Amino acid sequence: MTDQSSNQMWGGRFAAGPDAIMEAINASIGFDQRMAAQDIAGSRAHAAMLAATGVITDSDAQAIREGLLTVLSEIQNGEFQFSTALEDIHMNVEARLKEVIGEPAGRLHTGRSRNDQVATDFKLWVRDQFDAAESGLLALIRALLAQAEAGADWVMPGFTHLQVAQPVTWGHHMMAYVEMFGRDLSRVRDARARMNESPLGAAALAGTSFPIDRVMTAEALGFDRPAANSLDAVSDRDFALEFLSTASICAMHLSRFAEELVIWSSAQFRFVTLSDRFSTGSSIMPQKKNPDAAELIRAKVGRIYGANTGLMMVMKGLPLTYSKDMQEDKEQVFDAADSLMLALAAMEGMVKDMTANRDSLAAAAGSGFSTATDLADWLVRVLGLPFRDAHHVTGSLVAMAESKGCDLPDLSLDDMQSVHADITDDVFSVLTVENSVNSRQSYGGTAPDQVRAQIKRWKALV
Ligand code: ARG
16 A cells, blocks of 8 residues: 555555655646646547547446536636645546546546646647637737728828838838738747647657547547657647747737837827727826836737747757656746737727827928938939939938928928029929828838728738
């Protein structure tokens, strides 16, 4: 007989139970209980397969499958007593199944190991997160498309170095984010397709001598096929890393947009007004309306990168196959997934509710000599100047406007001709921001027609 306190799942060769500190460092039940539904789905598929292949009887499989549903409802109703002594979700569920159905419970773990079990559970969990990220991205893209459509021809300044560069349209700026989140969407879909292979039945590492049917369990769990190498199946965590790297890039995009919203909603810019629903006040300064949601989205990226780097470090240098290090894979993925979904939802909410201030955008669009490039292009097109010379002439005109404290369209024809004698009245037609954006008709350019074409293309895709 073994010591009563030794583990009921693997205590056969143990004379004593673990030290309290050993139990504390070893246990994952504090967090992996989040995979209870996945664990039970995997076990139910496994039990059905064991019966179909004649490894266990139909009546045992039936008892196991029904008992597991009882355990699931206990967990979902908050009635389940999780035990640290039982280490993880797999052993907690199985031990409770034994209490509920008795002897047949002991037959469930035939032809599998906790190594393929945990890989399966975690994959199913991460797969759900890919699906949630896909929905979150689609919703955000649709919200951006609505903003782009409403302001396809609203002018605003485009920036490089956060200095006014050339006028662009509000719709064009929104559509830039549609492209970014669209790539995130495609990364999510790629990674989900790549990860959708079932580890179940790889057993501890080498496969099993029982005549299991891995295709059957793979299908039951919505996988495309079983993973083809049992050693790889239990030691692979690429799916979690791809989730985290995809999430990192997406969070980076979110943070860039969040940063723009913080800047744009300031009193100095007033490009957008965020809704009360997505802002907070100050306890001391009554006039304040703070873009807290945008700031938190900007910050969430830190923990998502941290999770990505953290799991890369856990996996780096691990010999095949399973090592207990890999139990450290989950908490960070859970946290990163929660952060990403929240950030996507908050961004969608902000975008839906925010008002772009057309007048402020237009007023800013003409500032900072934003049509200087249009003037240079006119000198090339109409006077036939080489672009380098046109650039020089335009630079002199900008300097003149600057010294007079006016914008380019405010210079007189005499002023212009004092810099280059051949300039005609026609030049003024290209100095307005409307003409500037309308002229950017190159594919992917900021002209409203181009923007509308891209909106149409995206609307057909999402
Ligand atoms: N709780 C473990 C984990 O999360 C389950 C797998 C345990 N496997 C083992 N060979 N000890 O990774």
